[in-house]
Amino acid sequence: xxxxxxxxxxxxxxxxxxxxxxxxxxxxxxxxxxxxxxxxxxxxxxxxxxxxxxxxxxxxxxxxxxxxxxxxxxxxxxxxxxxxxxxxxxxxxxxxxxxxxxxxxxxxxxxxxxxxxxxxxxxxxxxxxxxxxxxxxxxxxxxxxxxxxxxxxxxxxxxxxxxxxxxxxxxxxxxxxxxxxxxxxxxxxxxxxxxxxxxxxxxxxxxxxxxxxxxxxxxxxxxxxxxxxxxxxxxxxxxxxxxxxxxxxxxxxxxxxxxxxxxxxxxxxxxxxxxxxxxxxxxxxxxxxxxxxxxxxxxxxxxxxxxxxxxxxxxxxxxxxxxxxxxxxxxxxxxxxxxxxxxxxxxxxxxxxxxxxxxxxxxxxxxxxxxxxxxxxxxxxxxxxxxxxxxx
Numbered sequence: 035x036x037x038x039x040x041x042x043x044x045x046x047x048x049x050x051x052x053x054x055x056x057x058x059x060x061x062x063x064x065x066x067x068x069x070x071x072x073x074x075x076x077x078x079x080x081x082x083x084x085x086x087x088x089x090x091x092x093x094x095x096x097x098x099x100x101x102x103x104x105x106x107x108x109x110x111x112x113x114x115x116x117x118x119x120x121x122x123x124x125x126x127x128x129x130x131x132x133x134x135x136x137x138x139x140x141x142x143x144x145x146x147x148x149x150x151x152x153x154x155x156x157x158x159x160x161x162x163x164x165x166x167x168x169x170x171x172x173x174x175x176x177x178x179x180x181x182x183x184x185x186x187x188x189x190x191x192x193x194x195x196x197x198x199x200x201x202x203x204x205x206x207x208x209x210x211x212x213x214x215x216x217x218x219x220x221x222x223x224x225x226x227x228x229x230x231x232x233x234x235x236x237x238x239x240x241x242x243x244x245x246x247x248x249x250x251x252x253x254x255x256x257x258x259x260x261x262x263x264x265x266x267x268x269x270x271x272x273x274x275x276x277x278x279x280x281x282x283x284x285x286x287x288x289x290x291x292x293x294x295x296x297x298x299x300x301x302x303x304x305x306x307x308x309x310x311x312x313x314x315x316x317x318x319x320x321x322x323x324x325x326x327x328x329x330x331x332x333x334x335x336x337x338x339x340x341x342x343x344x345x346x347x348x349x350x351x352x353x354x355x356x357x358x359x360x361x362x363x364x365x366x367x368x369x370x371x372x373x374x375x376x377x378x379x380x381x382x383x384x385x386x387x388x389x390x391x392x393x394x395x396x397x398x399x400x401x402x403x404x405x406x407x408x409x410x411x412x413x414x415x416x417x418x419x420x421x422x423x424x425x426x
Contacts, residue, residue: 035061035416038119038143039068040110040134042085042127044229044262045306046149047071049195049403050125053148054079056407060418067117069106069134082113085130103130111137118143121414124168125149128160135167146413148172148192148406154181161185170413172406175347190409193402194343196309200291201400209292213258221255221377223248224297224316226290226307227270229262234269236323237303240361242274244301245281247370252377257283258297260290298383299376301369304341304355311353312344313398317376317386319369320345320355348393 037057041050051073057064058078066079071086083106107130114122114137122138124131128151135145150171153160164171164187171187173179174194182189213222225245227238245257261267267285274283286293290307291314294300300311300318311318320342340346342355354372356365376383411418 035064035414036117036119037064037066037068037410038114038122038138039066039070039074039079039125040085040122040127040131041068041070041074041125042088042130043125044071044086045196046125046127047073047086048199049149050074050123051077051079052195052198052403053123053406056403057410060407061411061416062419064416067113067119068122069110083109085127107133107137110134114138114141114143120144120416121146121410123148123410126151132160132163132167135163139167144169144414146170146172146410149174150178150182150189152178154178161187170409172409174402175343177347190405192405192409193399194306194309195402195406196306197313197398198400198403200310200313200398203291205295206289206292209286209289210295213292213296217256221252221298222293222296223255223257223373223377224293224300224302225257225259226300226302226305226311227259227261227266228303229266229305229307231266231269233303233305233322234266235273237321238270238273239277240321240323240358240366241301241303242277242279242281243361243366244369244373245283246279247366248373248377249281251370251374255282255377257281258293259283259285260293261285261287262290263287299373301373306343308342308344308353309398312390312394315387315390315394317383317390318353319372320353321358321369322356323358323361344390344393347397352389352393 039050041047047070050070054066054077069083069085070081071084075081121144124135124147126149138145145168147168151160171182171189172192173189176191179189179191225241227234227241259270264287267287294311294314294316297316300316302311302318302320304320304322322341341357342353344352356369358365376386
């Protein structure tokens, strides 16, 4: 039983790694290969190419890397021919993965899309690609599964795998104890600058503007920066050095959960990490800065009222969110006011936490990885070890 995966996002790398491990546990003789990242490799997947190293968004970000993407696509066809898999599993990253889907379908290989494109939000014409290329969509959100089904695309609800990872993740208690001792009595503001290099480059200067204003109001506050990789931390440090700002910042790599556990409030770049913020019940402000072209395209194409998953799921604004084109002082002031309001008023912060907790209680249930594995097994007719059967 051989599954070829194509995964282009760092968060997708983690989801796919968990799925690979679950299928290895349940399906005798299971093996996997494809495009992905380091966590898939650690789970036992043979990664032909580190696609997560090319994770970018937006037309102008993709353009300089187009040659590399095309080169990888040519290789995909060869890999599919040489070691023909039973199925191809795509995870998010639609701009590239549509081409992988085409290569698979030309060879008569079934295509399963886990975390499918958010066509319901923008680019609705792509539903024709889904009908033509994808045999089954594994959807993280209930309304998404309902929407795809209504559009005549076979879809199953699995829940969001991020909640599996949050439930399984053990906090670094030594780190928490150390940080609490260092900053006893001082408020902590968690800063999440994004998992992609381009996101950090665009959004961290905005976050610095907010931090400078908050520092003036709360001079004893600590700002803990949760970087996804060393590369993002170095980029943040470079931006900080160029700015010459003297702020009480601390950079930590791979400590998102711990920093959220410590934080009274959070300033975050929009992404799937918003689900962990939801689970940790931290009052947060969400931002995302885009260039002029992407802003114009977004205004033309996006038919979605919110950018963060918790707000989309709740169908209302749980987390204040801001999309910026430039570093707008008025927007910076509003973000600062949102965070300062929670920091200065414990009752207001408690009310916000209660609202977040209410949404988390109805949403943040684990089991998505097991449900995804079960859906794949049933769709492909793979055998399972008797003791690992899963009741959906």
